[in-house]
Amino acid sequence: MEQNSPTYKKYIQILKEELIPAMGCTEPISIAYGASYVRDLLEDQPDRLEIEVSGNLIKNAKSVVVPNTNGMCGIAAAAVAGVIAGVTEKKLEVISHVSKEQKKQIKEYLQTKTVHVSLKNTPLTFDYQITAWKGNHSAVVRIANFHTNVVYAAHDKKVFIDRPIKNNAKSGLTDRSILNVRDILDFANTADLSDLADCLDQQIEYNSAISAEGLSGNYGTGIGKLLLSRNDDSLDIRARAAAAAGSDARMNGCEMPVVIVSGSGNQGITASVPVIQYALAQSASKEQLLRALAVADLITIHQKTSIGRLSAFCGAVSAGAGTAAGICYLNGGDYALISDTIINTLAVSSGMVCDGAKSSCAAKIALAVEAGLTGYQMALNHRRFPAGDGMVASDLETTIQNIGDLAHDGMKETDREILHIMTH
Known part of the structure; x- marks a missing residue:
């Protein structure tokens, strides 16, 4: 294959898009990433979380252990870990560094705050939305099609991201049909x-x-x-x-x-x-x-x-x-x-x-x-x-x-x- 050809360059790009590091099962880690992102938008630790997820996300996050949570499983644990300890810039390594004190805070948050998880009505297999509240202020993040693809982000009435969503898991990535x-x-x-x-x-x-x-x-x-x-x-x-x-x-x-x-x-x-x-x-x-x-x-x-x-x-x-x-x-x-x-x-x-x-x-x-x-x-x-x-x-x-x-x-x-x- 000619190394200067468009096809060659696309093959390189596909590998770089796909071969990325992640700590823990990618579905709950994506949710931790989304929760960390929504906390950053809110500019404060939220009092309440509403998490709407597609069926396949429930399936893939239900039973797997979320790293750095002292053995907790599930969507709520992943989201709270992201809220408490997430470093959004690290993406799928968002909760790779969690202190003992933060692990304690994750447990306390789950015991004292409202974290509601529900099935999202969506045609997409990978789709979730997290809404966070702090007092009268709220923030929303929606991720769809792949694990770090933020398609909507808003704080109160200010919208930062609003991308059209296609019923296509490959949208936003290099064309794999080649x-x-x-x-x-x-x-x-x-x-x-x-x-x-x-x-x-x-x-x-x-x-x-x-x-x-x-x-x-x-x-x-x-x-x-x-x-x-x-x-x-x-x-x-x-x-x-x-x-x-x-x-x-x-x-x-x-x-x-x-x-x-x-x-x-x-x-x-x-x-x-x-x-x-x-x-x-x-x-x-x-x-x-x-x-x-x-x-x-x-x-x-x-x-x-x-x-x-x-x-x-x-x-x-x-x-x-x-x-x-x-x-x-x-x-x-x-x-x-x-x-x-x-x-x-x-x-x-x-x-x-x-x-x-x-x-x-x-x-x-x-x-x-x-x-x-x-x-x-x-x-x-x-x-x-x-x-x-x-x-x-x-x-x-x-x-x-x-x-x-x-x-x-x-x-x-x-x-x-x-x-x-x-x-x-």
Whole structure:
């Protein structure tokens, strides 16, 4: 790919938009960011908070531990943490530094102030509004489509931001429709690594660190440690365990950042950590690792483009296919082998649903990586699920689109039923 071409520049921009650090599950952390933002508008600590959220935000924030809150879960805890301790400029690391006194204040605020959470009537999967009051003064912030996209901000009657909202998770971001697997591989082969090093080096550093913390600490149900406790020291097991351990830590309040992909830390971990494990085991060069990570990240983003940020479809499935493609690329796989790997992976694991962020995400990640590695081994042995098997088409891009249609359109009723079950 020509490095001065508009397409090349867009690919670089997509990676820079997607590969950003976040501490904690991105949905509650986004709410903490919005609450910190509304407090700044109000120029005081509010007496009362009204939080209206779309259904998928309720689903993804209900059960996950909010970091730096002494183990609290949920939307109200995230919002109050943002009000008390948020540093708005840090965006998805908004509550990365919280003192002991502030943790005490978060608990006291929840016990003594009014924090009301309700379901927002909206066609958007990612949409919330926070209204804060202090005496006779009020402030409002609305964030939609992605985690830091402020579309409305006002203090009393003064409006600072009022952007039109499209029913499109990609609005406000670089056009992802240019992504396709053949061009992704061309980009990875020809990219100037100095254009990528900052975001990919940070991904390696942060995601490896939280994976190691998950394996050494005591988080959640310890899926990563459980996998390593078996009498199997194979590279596949180590890769699955390392990815699961990162989620073990992240879903259970670990106060360490993750570099996210497609708005998700779990997807960021899944897309990167197994590739890193394979590169280390095979003594791959730094250049080989960076190019393989670019493949894994971009293929994950490509799949998620038609699915959307949030849905009833588990994002680990997309990232599992992405990481398998990255491993295949690392080992010299060409377009045909990578194509077969992705198709095989999606044929195996595309039925996994998302029922919110929580401890069991680590187990789903382990399964998604296993499906990816199985798909890769099938491809190495010249085996590929044929066109017409379920959603498998005769070509890769149509197969990816079929999965996108299933997840975005076909699973809307599934999403509503999951939310109903979780809230009743």
